Amino acid sequence: MPKVSIVIPAHNEALNIPSLLESLDSLRQREHWDCEIVVVNDNSSDDTGSVASGLASKLGGVKIITRVSDAGMGNALKEGTSASSGDIVIWTMGDKSDNPETFPKMVAKIGEGYDMVFGSRYVKGGSRGDLSLHKALLSRGYSLVAGLLFGLAVSDITNAFRCFSRRVFDSVRLESGDFAISPEFAIKAHKAGFRLGEVPTGYTDRKEGRTTFKIVKMGPRYLSMFKFLFRRQNAR
Ligand SMILES: Nc1nc2c(ncn2[C@@H]2O[C@H](COP(=O)(O)OP(=O)(O)OP(=O)(O)O)[C@@H](O)[C@H]2O)c(=O)[nH]1
Numbered sequence: 001m002p003k004v005s006i007v008i009p010a011h012n013e014a015l016n017i018p019s020l021l022e023s024l025d026s027l028r029q030r031e032h033w034d035c036e037i038v039v040v041n042d043n044s045s046d047d048t049g050s051v052a053s054g055l056a057s058k059l060g061g062v063k064i065i066t067r068v069s070d071a072g073m074g075n076a077l078k079e080g081t082s083a084s085s086g087d088i089v090i091w092t093m094g095d096k097s098d099n100p101e102t103f104p105k106m107v108a109k110i111g112e113g114y115d116m117v118f119g120s121r122y123v124k125g126g127s128r129g130d131l132s133l134h135k136a137l138l139s140r141g142y143s144l145v146a147g148l149l150f151g152l153a154v155s156d157i158t159n160a161f162r163c164f165s166r167r168v169f170d171s172v173r174l175e176s177g178d179f180a181i182s183p184e185f186a187i188k189a190h191k192a193g194f195r196l197g198e199v200p201t202g203y204t205d206r207k208e209g210r211t212t213f214k215i216v217k218m219g220p221r222y223l224s225m226f227k228f229l230f231r232r233q234n235a236r
């Protein structure tokens with residue numbers, strides 16, 4: 001079984017990190033994975049850093065990266081992934097929106113020959129949970145349009161939650177430092193010829209902490225990813 005790295009962007013997630021790390025630790029033990037957890041903390045004004053460090057000493061196999069520049073979820077995910085060492089990487093959010101029970105299904109699908117596997121809220125067996133209807137419609141609509149434009153056969157690319165082989169990350173150049181990294185990575189991996197798949201997952205809207213997502217700012221940023229339609233060379 002190849003090594004798994006779980007990369008978690010975290011900005012002001014002190015209330016979510018303890019239970020998240022405890023559940024991921026149980027999961028990796030149960031699955032008998034050689035697995036490191038990488039928490040990328042940016043400029044948090046709460047106790048995210050100290051809470052994460054405490055958990056790292058208690059659990060072991062947890063790496064904390066503290067960043068002071070280039071804030072943004074995309075930059076955090078890029079840096080965390082570069083600093084990780086697993087052959088298989090899972091991106092999951094620090095607000096406990098993603099269901100860890102989906103991880104083993106994603107990893108199994110990588111084992112079947114897929115290069116990038118998305119947790120999808122929009123396939124049979126998946127659920128948007130308590131995500132608002134308008135956000136769900138926007139994200140579902142975005143993936144549908146991207147599917148038509150790029151020939152992508154997956155249904156949930158606006159969510160960062162996914163699992164991929166390290167070689168996919170190593171072969172594409174990601175430009176987005178913000179949330180747009182999610183569709184950008186999907187589109188570029190597909191254009192580079194990698195095999196994309198999906199498994200159903202359930203979503204839980206954040207219960208603690210505050211959102212950093214601003215639809216007015218991110219809508220145009222997400223749409224700007226369609227520019228990659230006109231770029232022939234996306235691989236490094
Ligand atoms: N390291 C780091 N993490 C970030 C940054 N911005 C957001 N995050 C994390 O990225 C994840 C997704 O951000 P959210 O604020 O939950 O965005 P969202 O899921 O679209 O919105 P809600 O869940 O509705 O609040 C969370 O784990 C955040 O803590 C950042 O600048 N740096």
Ligand SMILES: [Mg+2]
Pocket residue numbers: 093095097206
């Ligand atoms: Mg969230």
